[in-house]
Amino acid sequence: MRQFIVAGAAGALSLLSVSASAEPLSLLLNWTPAADHAPIYYALDNGLYEEAGIELTVEPGKGSGMAAQNVGVGAKSLGIAELGTAFLAKSKGADLVAVMAIYANSPFTLYWRKSSGIEGPADFAGHTLGNPSGDAARVMWPAFAKAAGIPEDGVSFVNIAPAAKIPTLAAGRVDIISDFYNGHDQKIETLGDDLGSLRWSEVGLNPYGNSIIVNGEFLSENKDMVARFVDVTQQAYRTCAEDIEPCIAALMNNASGLDHDAMVAQWGRIAELMTTEATVNEALGWFDPVRIQETYDLVNTYFELDAPFDPATAYTNDYLDTAIKMVE
Structure with a gap:
Protein backbone atom coordinates (compact mmCIF):
# COMPACT_ATOMS: atom_id res chain seq x y z
CA MET A 1 0.00 0.00 0.00
CA ARG A 2 1.09 3.57 -0.57
CA GLN A 3 -0.24 6.70 1.11
CA PHE A 4 -0.56 10.29 0.00
CA ILE A 5 -2.07 13.47 1.40
CA VAL A 6 -5.31 14.80 -0.04
CA ALA A 7 -7.43 17.86 0.75
CA GLY A 8 -10.97 17.15 1.82
CA ALA A 9 -14.08 19.16 0.95
CA ALA A 10 -13.41 21.58 3.81
CA GLY A 11 -9.70 21.80 3.09
CA ALA A 12 -8.68 19.39 5.85
CA LEU A 13 -5.74 17.15 5.03
CA SER A 14 -5.92 13.41 5.45
CA LEU A 15 -4.00 10.30 4.51
CA LEU A 16 -5.44 8.15 1.77
CA SER A 17 -4.13 4.67 1.12
CA VAL A 18 -4.18 3.28 -2.39
CA SER A 19 -3.10 -0.15 -3.51
CA ALA A 20 0.22 -0.04 -5.34
CA SER A 21 -1.37 -2.17 -8.05
CA ALA A 22 -4.38 0.11 -8.51
CA GLU A 23 -4.68 1.46 -12.05
CA PRO A 24 -5.47 5.16 -12.51
CA LEU A 25 -8.78 5.98 -14.17
CA SER A 26 -10.46 9.35 -14.77
CA LEU A 27 -14.20 10.04 -14.79
CA LEU A 28 -15.53 13.38 -16.00
CA LEU A 29 -18.96 14.24 -14.59
CA ASN A 30 -21.65 15.95 -16.64
CA TRP A 31 -21.89 18.80 -14.10
CA THR A 32 -20.82 19.57 -10.57
CA PRO A 33 -21.43 16.83 -7.96
CA ALA A 34 -25.07 16.25 -7.02
CA ALA A 35 -27.33 13.46 -5.82
CA ASP A 36 -27.10 11.51 -9.07
CA HIS A 37 -23.37 11.15 -8.44
CA ALA A 38 -23.77 10.08 -4.81
CA PRO A 39 -23.29 6.35 -5.56
CA ILE A 40 -19.92 7.09 -7.17
CA TYR A 41 -18.73 8.97 -4.10
CA TYR A 42 -20.17 6.23 -1.87
CA ALA A 43 -18.05 3.68 -3.74
CA LEU A 44 -15.01 5.95 -3.50
CA ASP A 45 -15.37 6.63 0.23
CA ASN A 46 -15.85 2.95 0.98
CA GLY A 47 -12.81 1.90 -1.04
CA LEU A 48 -14.85 -0.18 -3.50
CA TYR A 49 -13.01 1.06 -6.58
CA GLU A 50 -9.71 0.55 -4.80
CA GLU A 51 -10.69 -3.01 -3.93
CA ALA A 52 -11.37 -3.52 -7.64
CA GLY A 53 -7.86 -2.30 -8.46
CA ILE A 54 -8.91 1.15 -9.67
CA GLU A 55 -7.53 4.49 -8.52
CA LEU A 56 -10.46 6.62 -9.63
CA THR A 57 -10.26 10.38 -10.11
CA VAL A 58 -13.62 12.16 -10.41
CA GLU A 59 -13.72 15.60 -11.98
CA PRO A 60 -16.67 18.04 -12.15
CA GLY A 61 -17.90 18.79 -15.64
CA LYS A 62 -19.35 21.65 -17.65
CA GLY A 63 -22.12 19.95 -19.57
CA SER A 64 -22.84 16.75 -21.45
CA GLY A 65 -21.44 18.23 -24.65
CA MET A 66 -18.08 18.89 -23.01
CA ALA A 67 -18.01 15.45 -21.40
CA ALA A 68 -18.79 13.73 -24.71
CA GLN A 69 -16.10 15.73 -26.50
CA ASN A 70 -13.43 14.99 -23.88
CA VAL A 71 -14.20 11.28 -23.79
CA GLY A 72 -14.57 11.18 -27.56
CA VAL A 73 -11.04 12.43 -28.19
CA GLY A 74 -9.54 10.40 -25.35
CA ALA A 75 -8.75 13.34 -23.07
CA LYS A 76 -10.77 11.48 -20.42
CA SER A 77 -11.27 7.74 -20.32
CA LEU A 78 -14.81 7.84 -18.96
CA GLY A 79 -17.53 10.42 -18.56
CA ILE A 80 -21.19 10.99 -17.89
CA ALA A 81 -23.25 12.54 -20.66
CA GLU A 82 -26.84 12.73 -21.84
CA LEU A 83 -27.04 10.04 -24.52
CA GLY A 84 -28.56 12.15 -27.29
CA THR A 85 -25.74 14.65 -26.89
CA ALA A 86 -23.23 11.79 -26.94
CA PHE A 87 -24.77 10.52 -30.18
CA LEU A 88 -24.38 13.98 -31.70
CA ALA A 89 -20.72 13.99 -30.70
CA LYS A 90 -20.24 10.51 -32.14
CA SER A 91 -21.64 11.66 -35.48
CA LYS A 92 -18.93 14.33 -35.48
CA GLY A 93 -16.19 11.74 -34.97
CA ALA A 94 -16.14 11.25 -31.19
CA ASP A 95 -14.97 7.73 -30.37
CA LEU A 96 -17.26 6.71 -27.51
CA VAL A 97 -19.44 3.86 -26.28
CA ALA A 98 -22.16 3.97 -23.59
CA VAL A 99 -21.80 1.19 -21.02
CA MET A 100 -24.45 2.00 -18.38
CA ALA A 101 -27.60 4.09 -18.28
CA ILE A 102 -28.13 6.26 -15.21
CA TYR A 103 -31.25 8.10 -16.35
CA ALA A 104 -33.28 5.50 -18.19
CA ASN A 105 -35.93 8.19 -18.64
CA SER A 106 -35.29 11.66 -20.00
CA PRO A 107 -34.68 14.23 -17.23
CA PHE A 108 -35.28 17.27 -19.47
CA THR A 109 -37.79 19.69 -17.95
CA LEU A 110 -38.62 23.33 -18.63
CA TYR A 111 -39.63 25.66 -15.80
CA TRP A 112 -41.22 29.11 -15.71
CA ARG A 113 -43.19 31.42 -13.44
CA LYS A 114 -46.92 31.38 -14.09
CA SER A 115 -47.03 35.04 -13.09
CA SER A 116 -44.97 35.83 -16.20
CA GLY A 117 -48.02 34.97 -18.29
CA ILE A 118 -46.58 31.72 -19.60
CA GLU A 119 -48.95 28.78 -19.49
CA GLY A 120 -47.04 26.43 -21.77
CA PRO A 121 -44.80 26.17 -24.86
CA ALA A 122 -47.29 28.11 -27.01
CA ASP A 123 -46.38 31.16 -24.93
CA PHE A 124 -42.58 30.75 -25.11
CA ALA A 125 -42.06 32.99 -28.15
CA GLY A 126 -40.43 36.29 -27.31
CA HIS A 127 -39.18 35.09 -23.92
CA THR A 128 -35.72 34.35 -22.58
CA LEU A 129 -34.49 30.86 -21.70
CA GLY A 130 -31.58 30.59 -19.30
CA ASN A 131 -29.08 27.75 -19.24
CA PRO A 132 -25.33 27.18 -19.68
CA SER A 133 -24.00 27.08 -23.23
CA GLY A 134 -23.06 23.40 -22.81
CA ASP A 135 -26.41 22.40 -21.36
CA ALA A 136 -27.77 19.24 -23.00
CA ALA A 137 -31.23 20.78 -23.25
CA ARG A 138 -29.82 23.66 -25.28
CA VAL A 139 -28.11 21.22 -27.63
CA MET A 140 -31.37 19.31 -28.00
CA TRP A 141 -33.62 22.40 -28.13
CA PRO A 142 -34.47 22.05 -31.86
CA ALA A 143 -35.96 18.63 -31.11
CA PHE A 144 -38.18 20.03 -28.36
CA ALA A 145 -39.27 23.02 -30.44
CA LYS A 146 -40.35 20.81 -33.32
CA ALA A 147 -42.13 18.30 -31.07
CA ALA A 148 -43.94 21.10 -29.23
CA GLY A 149 -44.86 22.85 -32.48
CA ILE A 150 -43.13 26.13 -31.67
CA PRO A 151 -40.50 28.16 -33.60
CA GLU A 152 -36.96 27.02 -32.93
CA ASP A 153 -35.81 30.65 -32.83
CA GLY A 154 -38.75 31.82 -30.70
CA VAL A 155 -36.72 32.10 -27.50
CA SER A 156 -33.54 34.02 -26.75
CA PHE A 157 -30.95 31.98 -24.88
CA VAL A 158 -29.18 33.54 -21.90
CA ASN A 159 -25.98 32.01 -20.53
CA ILE A 160 -26.23 31.33 -16.80
CA ALA A 161 -24.31 29.00 -14.50
CA PRO A 162 -26.02 25.79 -13.33
CA ALA A 163 -26.26 27.04 -9.73
CA ALA A 164 -27.85 30.29 -10.89
CA LYS A 165 -30.79 28.74 -12.73
CA ILE A 166 -33.35 28.84 -9.93
CA PRO A 167 -32.43 32.22 -8.39
CA THR A 168 -32.26 33.80 -11.84
CA LEU A 169 -35.73 32.50 -12.68
CA ALA A 170 -37.12 33.49 -9.29
CA ALA A 171 -35.74 37.02 -9.69
CA GLY A 172 -37.33 37.36 -13.13
CA ARG A 173 -34.02 37.88 -14.90
CA VAL A 174 -34.98 35.08 -17.30
CA ASP A 175 -38.45 33.82 -18.17
CA ILE A 176 -37.74 30.11 -18.57
CA ILE A 177 -34.99 27.72 -17.51
CA SER A 178 -34.14 24.22 -18.61
CA ASP A 179 -33.14 21.84 -15.89
CA PHE A 180 -33.22 18.19 -14.94
CA TYR A 181 -36.26 16.72 -13.24
CA ASN A 182 -34.14 15.56 -10.30
CA GLY A 183 -34.17 19.16 -9.00
CA HIS A 184 -37.95 19.52 -9.20
CA ASP A 185 -38.56 19.74 -5.45
CA GLN A 186 -36.15 22.62 -5.00
CA LYS A 187 -38.08 24.64 -7.55
CA ILE A 188 -41.37 23.88 -5.81
CA GLU A 189 -39.82 25.06 -2.54
CA THR A 190 -38.63 28.29 -4.17
CA LEU A 191 -41.62 29.24 -6.32
CA GLY A 192 -44.53 27.30 -4.82
CA ASP A 193 -47.80 27.68 -6.72
CA ASP A 194 -46.18 30.11 -9.16
CA LEU A 195 -44.12 27.30 -10.67
CA GLY A 196 -45.00 26.12 -14.15
CA SER A 197 -43.23 23.13 -15.66
CA LEU A 198 -43.23 20.66 -18.53
CA ARG A 199 -41.25 17.45 -18.84
CA TRP A 200 -40.06 16.75 -22.37
CA SER A 201 -41.56 13.29 -22.15
CA GLU A 202 -44.98 14.99 -22.03
CA VAL A 203 -44.55 16.06 -25.66
CA GLY A 204 -43.34 12.62 -26.71
CA LEU A 205 -39.58 13.08 -26.26
CA ASN A 206 -38.12 10.49 -23.91
CA PRO A 207 -34.55 9.77 -25.04
CA TYR A 208 -32.09 8.08 -22.73
CA GLY A 209 -30.61 10.61 -20.33
CA ASN A 210 -27.32 10.61 -18.46
CA SER A 211 -25.23 7.56 -19.22
CA ILE A 212 -21.70 6.44 -18.53
CA ILE A 213 -19.63 6.68 -21.69
CA VAL A 214 -16.17 5.30 -22.39
CA ASN A 215 -13.61 6.23 -25.01
CA GLY A 216 -13.79 3.53 -27.67
CA GLU A 217 -10.06 2.98 -28.02
CA PHE A 218 -9.62 2.91 -24.25
CA LEU A 219 -12.42 0.34 -23.99
CA SER A 220 -10.88 -1.94 -26.60
CA GLU A 221 -7.56 -1.88 -24.75
CA ASN A 222 -8.91 -2.00 -21.17
CA LYS A 223 -12.00 -4.20 -21.21
CA ASP A 224 -11.24 -5.80 -17.86
CA MET A 225 -10.71 -2.44 -16.17
CA VAL A 226 -13.96 -1.06 -17.60
CA ALA A 227 -15.76 -4.21 -16.48
CA ARG A 228 -14.49 -3.70 -12.93
CA PHE A 229 -15.50 -0.06 -12.96
CA VAL A 230 -19.01 -0.83 -14.20
CA ASP A 231 -19.43 -3.66 -11.69
CA VAL A 232 -18.57 -1.41 -8.74
CA THR A 233 -20.68 1.47 -10.07
CA GLN A 234 -23.71 -0.67 -10.82
CA GLN A 235 -23.60 -2.20 -7.36
CA ALA A 236 -23.20 1.25 -5.79
CA TYR A 237 -26.30 2.59 -7.54
CA ARG A 238 -28.28 -0.44 -6.37
CA THR A 239 -27.05 0.03 -2.79
CA CYS A 240 -28.07 3.69 -2.85
CA ALA A 241 -31.46 2.82 -4.32
CA GLU A 242 -32.05 0.71 -1.20
CA ASP A 243 -30.69 3.25 1.31
CA ILE A 244 -29.66 6.69 0.14
CA GLU A 245 -28.49 8.14 3.47
CA PRO A 246 -24.91 6.77 3.50
CA CYS A 247 -24.57 7.78 -0.15
CA ILE A 248 -25.67 11.36 0.49
CA ALA A 249 -23.22 11.46 3.40
CA ALA A 250 -20.42 10.42 1.04
CA LEU A 251 -21.49 13.01 -1.52
CA ALA A 265 -35.35 14.91 -2.33
CA GLN A 266 -33.32 15.05 -5.52
CA TRP A 267 -32.49 11.37 -5.21
CA GLY A 268 -36.19 10.53 -4.99
CA ARG A 269 -36.70 12.05 -8.45
CA ILE A 270 -33.56 10.33 -9.74
CA ALA A 271 -34.94 6.97 -8.63
CA GLU A 272 -37.97 7.69 -10.84
CA LEU A 273 -35.68 8.44 -13.77
CA MET A 274 -33.73 5.22 -13.17
CA THR A 275 -36.79 3.00 -13.11
CA THR A 276 -38.10 1.36 -16.28
CA GLU A 277 -39.30 -2.11 -17.14
CA ALA A 278 -35.85 -2.89 -18.53
CA THR A 279 -33.89 -1.70 -15.47
CA VAL A 280 -36.20 -3.64 -13.15
CA ASN A 281 -36.33 -6.86 -15.18
CA GLU A 282 -33.03 -6.95 -17.11
CA ALA A 283 -30.43 -5.06 -15.10
CA LEU A 284 -29.90 -1.70 -13.44
CA GLY A 285 -28.32 0.47 -16.12
CA TRP A 286 -29.68 -1.66 -18.98
CA PHE A 287 -30.07 -0.19 -22.45
CA ASP A 288 -33.18 -1.35 -24.31
CA PRO A 289 -32.21 -1.73 -28.01
CA VAL A 290 -35.60 -0.40 -29.12
CA ARG A 291 -35.25 2.76 -27.06
CA ILE A 292 -31.64 3.16 -28.16
CA GLN A 293 -32.91 3.18 -31.73
CA GLU A 294 -35.63 5.67 -30.77
CA THR A 295 -33.04 7.94 -29.14
CA TYR A 296 -30.89 7.75 -32.26
CA ASP A 297 -33.88 8.36 -34.54
CA LEU A 298 -34.84 11.42 -32.51
CA VAL A 299 -31.36 12.90 -32.87
CA ASN A 300 -31.17 11.93 -36.53
CA THR A 301 -34.58 13.48 -37.23
CA TYR A 302 -33.96 16.85 -35.62
CA PHE A 303 -30.29 17.31 -36.44
CA GLU A 304 -28.16 16.93 -39.51
CA LEU A 305 -25.76 14.27 -38.31
CA ASP A 306 -22.35 14.80 -39.82
CA ALA A 307 -21.93 11.06 -40.26
CA PRO A 308 -24.84 8.69 -39.55
CA PHE A 309 -23.84 5.52 -37.71
CA ASP A 310 -25.34 2.27 -36.52
CA PRO A 311 -26.57 3.00 -32.96
CA ALA A 312 -25.75 -0.59 -32.03
CA THR A 313 -22.09 0.45 -32.17
CA ALA A 314 -22.64 3.24 -29.66
CA TYR A 315 -23.63 1.20 -26.61
CA THR A 316 -23.20 -2.16 -24.96
CA ASN A 317 -24.85 -4.08 -22.11
CA ASP A 318 -21.95 -6.53 -21.95
CA TYR A 319 -20.47 -5.07 -18.77
CA LEU A 320 -23.69 -5.07 -16.73
CA ASP A 321 -24.43 -7.76 -14.16
CA THR A 322 -27.96 -9.02 -14.82
CA ALA A 323 -28.22 -10.09 -11.19
CA ILE A 324 -28.18 -6.42 -10.16
CA LYS A 325 -31.59 -4.92 -10.88
CA MET A 326 -33.27 -1.63 -10.00
CA VAL A 327 -35.58 -1.80 -6.99
CA GLU A 328 -39.27 -1.42 -7.82
Whole structure:
Protein backbone atom coordinates (compact mmCIF):
# COMPACT_ATOMS: atom_id res chain seq x y z
CA MET A 1 0.00 0.00 0.00
CA ARG A 2 1.09 3.57 -0.57
CA GLN A 3 -0.24 6.70 1.11
CA PHE A 4 -0.56 10.29 0.00
CA ILE A 5 -2.07 13.47 1.40
CA VAL A 6 -5.31 14.80 -0.04
CA ALA A 7 -7.43 17.86 0.75
CA GLY A 8 -10.97 17.15 1.82
CA ALA A 9 -14.08 19.16 0.95
CA ALA A 10 -13.41 21.58 3.81
CA GLY A 11 -9.70 21.80 3.09
CA ALA A 12 -8.68 19.39 5.85
CA LEU A 13 -5.74 17.15 5.03
CA SER A 14 -5.92 13.41 5.45
CA LEU A 15 -4.00 10.30 4.51
CA LEU A 16 -5.44 8.15 1.77
CA SER A 17 -4.13 4.67 1.12
CA VAL A 18 -4.18 3.28 -2.39
CA SER A 19 -3.10 -0.15 -3.51
CA ALA A 20 0.22 -0.04 -5.34
CA SER A 21 -1.37 -2.17 -8.05
CA ALA A 22 -4.38 0.11 -8.51
CA GLU A 23 -4.68 1.46 -12.05
CA PRO A 24 -5.47 5.16 -12.51
CA LEU A 25 -8.78 5.98 -14.17
CA SER A 26 -10.46 9.35 -14.77
CA LEU A 27 -14.20 10.04 -14.79
CA LEU A 28 -15.53 13.38 -16.00
CA LEU A 29 -18.96 14.24 -14.59
CA ASN A 30 -21.65 15.95 -16.64
CA TRP A 31 -21.89 18.80 -14.10
CA THR A 32 -20.82 19.57 -10.57
CA PRO A 33 -21.43 16.83 -7.96
CA ALA A 34 -25.07 16.25 -7.02
CA ALA A 35 -27.33 13.46 -5.82
CA ASP A 36 -27.10 11.51 -9.07
CA HIS A 37 -23.37 11.15 -8.44
CA ALA A 38 -23.77 10.08 -4.81
CA PRO A 39 -23.29 6.35 -5.56
CA ILE A 40 -19.92 7.09 -7.17
CA TYR A 41 -18.73 8.97 -4.10
CA TYR A 42 -20.17 6.23 -1.87
CA ALA A 43 -18.05 3.68 -3.74
CA LEU A 44 -15.01 5.95 -3.50
CA ASP A 45 -15.37 6.63 0.23
CA ASN A 46 -15.85 2.95 0.98
CA GLY A 47 -12.81 1.90 -1.04
CA LEU A 48 -14.85 -0.18 -3.50
CA TYR A 49 -13.01 1.06 -6.58
CA GLU A 50 -9.71 0.55 -4.80
CA GLU A 51 -10.69 -3.01 -3.93
CA ALA A 52 -11.37 -3.52 -7.64
CA GLY A 53 -7.86 -2.30 -8.46
CA ILE A 54 -8.91 1.15 -9.67
CA GLU A 55 -7.53 4.49 -8.52
CA LEU A 56 -10.46 6.62 -9.63
CA THR A 57 -10.26 10.38 -10.11
CA VAL A 58 -13.62 12.16 -10.41
CA GLU A 59 -13.72 15.60 -11.98
CA PRO A 60 -16.67 18.04 -12.15
CA GLY A 61 -17.90 18.79 -15.64
CA LYS A 62 -19.35 21.65 -17.65
CA GLY A 63 -22.12 19.95 -19.57
CA SER A 64 -22.84 16.75 -21.45
CA GLY A 65 -21.44 18.23 -24.65
CA MET A 66 -18.08 18.89 -23.01
CA ALA A 67 -18.01 15.45 -21.40
CA ALA A 68 -18.79 13.73 -24.71
CA GLN A 69 -16.10 15.73 -26.50
CA ASN A 70 -13.43 14.99 -23.88
CA VAL A 71 -14.20 11.28 -23.79
CA GLY A 72 -14.57 11.18 -27.56
CA VAL A 73 -11.04 12.43 -28.19
CA GLY A 74 -9.54 10.40 -25.35
CA ALA A 75 -8.75 13.34 -23.07
CA LYS A 76 -10.77 11.48 -20.42
CA SER A 77 -11.27 7.74 -20.32
CA LEU A 78 -14.81 7.84 -18.96
CA GLY A 79 -17.53 10.42 -18.56
CA ILE A 80 -21.19 10.99 -17.89
CA ALA A 81 -23.25 12.54 -20.66
CA GLU A 82 -26.84 12.73 -21.84
CA LEU A 83 -27.04 10.04 -24.52
CA GLY A 84 -28.56 12.15 -27.29
CA THR A 85 -25.74 14.65 -26.89
CA ALA A 86 -23.23 11.79 -26.94
CA PHE A 87 -24.77 10.52 -30.18
CA LEU A 88 -24.38 13.98 -31.70
CA ALA A 89 -20.72 13.99 -30.70
CA LYS A 90 -20.24 10.51 -32.14
CA SER A 91 -21.64 11.66 -35.48
CA LYS A 92 -18.93 14.33 -35.48
CA GLY A 93 -16.19 11.74 -34.97
CA ALA A 94 -16.14 11.25 -31.19
CA ASP A 95 -14.97 7.73 -30.37
CA LEU A 96 -17.26 6.71 -27.51
CA VAL A 97 -19.44 3.86 -26.28
CA ALA A 98 -22.16 3.97 -23.59
CA VAL A 99 -21.80 1.19 -21.02
CA MET A 100 -24.45 2.00 -18.38
CA ALA A 101 -27.60 4.09 -18.28
CA ILE A 102 -28.13 6.26 -15.21
CA TYR A 103 -31.25 8.10 -16.35
CA ALA A 104 -33.28 5.50 -18.19
CA ASN A 105 -35.93 8.19 -18.64
CA SER A 106 -35.29 11.66 -20.00
CA PRO A 107 -34.68 14.23 -17.23
CA PHE A 108 -35.28 17.27 -19.47
CA THR A 109 -37.79 19.69 -17.95
CA LEU A 110 -38.62 23.33 -18.63
CA TYR A 111 -39.63 25.66 -15.80
CA TRP A 112 -41.22 29.11 -15.71
CA ARG A 113 -43.19 31.42 -13.44
CA LYS A 114 -46.92 31.38 -14.09
CA SER A 115 -47.03 35.04 -13.09
CA SER A 116 -44.97 35.83 -16.20
CA GLY A 117 -48.02 34.97 -18.29
CA ILE A 118 -46.58 31.72 -19.60
CA GLU A 119 -48.95 28.78 -19.49
CA GLY A 120 -47.04 26.43 -21.77
CA PRO A 121 -44.80 26.17 -24.86
CA ALA A 122 -47.29 28.11 -27.01
CA ASP A 123 -46.38 31.16 -24.93
CA PHE A 124 -42.58 30.75 -25.11
CA ALA A 125 -42.06 32.99 -28.15
CA GLY A 126 -40.43 36.29 -27.31
CA HIS A 127 -39.18 35.09 -23.92
CA THR A 128 -35.72 34.35 -22.58
CA LEU A 129 -34.49 30.86 -21.70
CA GLY A 130 -31.58 30.59 -19.30
CA ASN A 131 -29.08 27.75 -19.24
CA PRO A 132 -25.33 27.18 -19.68
CA SER A 133 -24.00 27.08 -23.23
CA GLY A 134 -23.06 23.40 -22.81
CA ASP A 135 -26.41 22.40 -21.36
CA ALA A 136 -27.77 19.24 -23.00
CA ALA A 137 -31.23 20.78 -23.25
CA ARG A 138 -29.82 23.66 -25.28
CA VAL A 139 -28.11 21.22 -27.63
CA MET A 140 -31.37 19.31 -28.00
CA TRP A 141 -33.62 22.40 -28.13
CA PRO A 142 -34.47 22.05 -31.86
CA ALA A 143 -35.96 18.63 -31.11
CA PHE A 144 -38.18 20.03 -28.36
CA ALA A 145 -39.27 23.02 -30.44
CA LYS A 146 -40.35 20.81 -33.32
CA ALA A 147 -42.13 18.30 -31.07
CA ALA A 148 -43.94 21.10 -29.23
CA GLY A 149 -44.86 22.85 -32.48
CA ILE A 150 -43.13 26.13 -31.67
CA PRO A 151 -40.50 28.16 -33.60
CA GLU A 152 -36.96 27.02 -32.93
CA ASP A 153 -35.81 30.65 -32.83
CA GLY A 154 -38.75 31.82 -30.70
CA VAL A 155 -36.72 32.10 -27.50
CA SER A 156 -33.54 34.02 -26.75
CA PHE A 157 -30.95 31.98 -24.88
CA VAL A 158 -29.18 33.54 -21.90
CA ASN A 159 -25.98 32.01 -20.53
CA ILE A 160 -26.23 31.33 -16.80
CA ALA A 161 -24.31 29.00 -14.50
CA PRO A 162 -26.02 25.79 -13.33
CA ALA A 163 -26.26 27.04 -9.73
CA ALA A 164 -27.85 30.29 -10.89
CA LYS A 165 -30.79 28.74 -12.73
CA ILE A 166 -33.35 28.84 -9.93
CA PRO A 167 -32.43 32.22 -8.39
CA THR A 168 -32.26 33.80 -11.84
CA LEU A 169 -35.73 32.50 -12.68
CA ALA A 170 -37.12 33.49 -9.29
CA ALA A 171 -35.74 37.02 -9.69
CA GLY A 172 -37.33 37.36 -13.13
CA ARG A 173 -34.02 37.88 -14.90
CA VAL A 174 -34.98 35.08 -17.30
CA ASP A 175 -38.45 33.82 -18.17
CA ILE A 176 -37.74 30.11 -18.57
CA ILE A 177 -34.99 27.72 -17.51
CA SER A 178 -34.14 24.22 -18.61
CA ASP A 179 -33.14 21.84 -15.89
CA PHE A 180 -33.22 18.19 -14.94
CA TYR A 181 -36.26 16.72 -13.24
CA ASN A 182 -34.14 15.56 -10.30
CA GLY A 183 -34.17 19.16 -9.00
CA HIS A 184 -37.95 19.52 -9.20
CA ASP A 185 -38.56 19.74 -5.45
CA GLN A 186 -36.15 22.62 -5.00
CA LYS A 187 -38.08 24.64 -7.55
CA ILE A 188 -41.37 23.88 -5.81
CA GLU A 189 -39.82 25.06 -2.54
CA THR A 190 -38.63 28.29 -4.17
CA LEU A 191 -41.62 29.24 -6.32
CA GLY A 192 -44.53 27.30 -4.82
CA ASP A 193 -47.80 27.68 -6.72
CA ASP A 194 -46.18 30.11 -9.16
CA LEU A 195 -44.12 27.30 -10.67
CA GLY A 196 -45.00 26.12 -14.15
CA SER A 197 -43.23 23.13 -15.66
CA LEU A 198 -43.23 20.66 -18.53
CA ARG A 199 -41.25 17.45 -18.84
CA TRP A 200 -40.06 16.75 -22.37
CA SER A 201 -41.56 13.29 -22.15
CA GLU A 202 -44.98 14.99 -22.03
CA VAL A 203 -44.55 16.06 -25.66
CA GLY A 204 -43.34 12.62 -26.71
CA LEU A 205 -39.58 13.08 -26.26
CA ASN A 206 -38.12 10.49 -23.91
CA PRO A 207 -34.55 9.77 -25.04
CA TYR A 208 -32.09 8.08 -22.73
CA GLY A 209 -30.61 10.61 -20.33
CA ASN A 210 -27.32 10.61 -18.46
CA SER A 211 -25.23 7.56 -19.22
CA ILE A 212 -21.70 6.44 -18.53
CA ILE A 213 -19.63 6.68 -21.69
CA VAL A 214 -16.17 5.30 -22.39
CA ASN A 215 -13.61 6.23 -25.01
CA GLY A 216 -13.79 3.53 -27.67
CA GLU A 217 -10.06 2.98 -28.02
CA PHE A 218 -9.62 2.91 -24.25
CA LEU A 219 -12.42 0.34 -23.99
CA SER A 220 -10.88 -1.94 -26.60
CA GLU A 221 -7.56 -1.88 -24.75
CA ASN A 222 -8.91 -2.00 -21.17
CA LYS A 223 -12.00 -4.20 -21.21
CA ASP A 224 -11.24 -5.80 -17.86
CA MET A 225 -10.71 -2.44 -16.17
CA VAL A 226 -13.96 -1.06 -17.60
CA ALA A 227 -15.76 -4.21 -16.48
CA ARG A 228 -14.49 -3.70 -12.93
CA PHE A 229 -15.50 -0.06 -12.96
CA VAL A 230 -19.01 -0.83 -14.20
CA ASP A 231 -19.43 -3.66 -11.69
CA VAL A 232 -18.57 -1.41 -8.74
CA THR A 233 -20.68 1.47 -10.07
CA GLN A 234 -23.71 -0.67 -10.82
CA GLN A 235 -23.60 -2.20 -7.36
CA ALA A 236 -23.20 1.25 -5.79
CA TYR A 237 -26.30 2.59 -7.54
CA ARG A 238 -28.28 -0.44 -6.37
CA THR A 239 -27.05 0.03 -2.79
CA CYS A 240 -28.07 3.69 -2.85
CA ALA A 241 -31.46 2.82 -4.32
CA GLU A 242 -32.05 0.71 -1.20
CA ASP A 243 -30.69 3.25 1.31
CA ILE A 244 -29.66 6.69 0.14
CA GLU A 245 -28.49 8.14 3.47
CA PRO A 246 -24.91 6.77 3.50
CA CYS A 247 -24.57 7.78 -0.15
CA ILE A 248 -25.67 11.36 0.49
CA ALA A 249 -23.22 11.46 3.40
CA ALA A 250 -20.42 10.42 1.04
CA LEU A 251 -21.49 13.01 -1.52
CA MET A 252 -21.48 15.81 1.04
CA ASN A 253 -18.11 14.65 2.32
CA ASN A 254 -16.67 15.25 -1.14
CA ALA A 255 -18.57 18.32 -2.32
CA SER A 256 -19.21 21.58 -0.52
CA GLY A 257 -22.29 23.79 -0.58
CA LEU A 258 -24.89 21.02 -0.78
CA ASP A 259 -28.00 20.80 1.37
CA HIS A 260 -28.71 17.36 2.82
CA ASP A 261 -32.51 17.46 2.55
CA ALA A 262 -32.37 18.86 -0.97
CA MET A 263 -30.07 16.04 -2.05
CA VAL A 264 -32.36 13.42 -0.51
CA ALA A 265 -35.35 14.91 -2.33
CA GLN A 266 -33.32 15.05 -5.52
CA TRP A 267 -32.49 11.37 -5.21
CA GLY A 268 -36.19 10.53 -4.99
CA ARG A 269 -36.70 12.05 -8.45
CA ILE A 270 -33.56 10.33 -9.74
CA ALA A 271 -34.94 6.97 -8.63
CA GLU A 272 -37.97 7.69 -10.84
CA LEU A 273 -35.68 8.44 -13.77
CA MET A 274 -33.73 5.22 -13.17
CA THR A 275 -36.79 3.00 -13.11
CA THR A 276 -38.10 1.36 -16.28
CA GLU A 277 -39.30 -2.11 -17.14
CA ALA A 278 -35.85 -2.89 -18.53
CA THR A 279 -33.89 -1.70 -15.47
CA VAL A 280 -36.20 -3.64 -13.15
CA ASN A 281 -36.33 -6.86 -15.18
CA GLU A 282 -33.03 -6.95 -17.11
CA ALA A 283 -30.43 -5.06 -15.10
CA LEU A 284 -29.90 -1.70 -13.44
CA GLY A 285 -28.32 0.47 -16.12
CA TRP A 286 -29.68 -1.66 -18.98
CA PHE A 287 -30.07 -0.19 -22.45
CA ASP A 288 -33.18 -1.35 -24.31
CA PRO A 289 -32.21 -1.73 -28.01
CA VAL A 290 -35.60 -0.40 -29.12
CA ARG A 291 -35.25 2.76 -27.06
CA ILE A 292 -31.64 3.16 -28.16
CA GLN A 293 -32.91 3.18 -31.73
CA GLU A 294 -35.63 5.67 -30.77
CA THR A 295 -33.04 7.94 -29.14
CA TYR A 296 -30.89 7.75 -32.26
CA ASP A 297 -33.88 8.36 -34.54
CA LEU A 298 -34.84 11.42 -32.51
CA VAL A 299 -31.36 12.90 -32.87
CA ASN A 300 -31.17 11.93 -36.53
CA THR A 301 -34.58 13.48 -37.23
CA TYR A 302 -33.96 16.85 -35.62
CA PHE A 303 -30.29 17.31 -36.44
CA GLU A 304 -28.16 16.93 -39.51
CA LEU A 305 -25.76 14.27 -38.31
CA ASP A 306 -22.35 14.80 -39.82
CA ALA A 307 -21.93 11.06 -40.26
CA PRO A 308 -24.84 8.69 -39.55
CA PHE A 309 -23.84 5.52 -37.71
CA ASP A 310 -25.34 2.27 -36.52
CA PRO A 311 -26.57 3.00 -32.96
CA ALA A 312 -25.75 -0.59 -32.03
CA THR A 313 -22.09 0.45 -32.17
CA ALA A 314 -22.64 3.24 -29.66
CA TYR A 315 -23.63 1.20 -26.61
CA THR A 316 -23.20 -2.16 -24.96
CA ASN A 317 -24.85 -4.08 -22.11
CA ASP A 318 -21.95 -6.53 -21.95
CA TYR A 319 -20.47 -5.07 -18.77
CA LEU A 320 -23.69 -5.07 -16.73
CA ASP A 321 -24.43 -7.76 -14.16
CA THR A 322 -27.96 -9.02 -14.82
CA ALA A 323 -28.22 -10.09 -11.19
CA ILE A 324 -28.18 -6.42 -10.16
CA LYS A 325 -31.59 -4.92 -10.88
CA MET A 326 -33.27 -1.63 -10.00
CA VAL A 327 -35.58 -1.80 -6.99
CA GLU A 328 -39.27 -1.42 -7.82
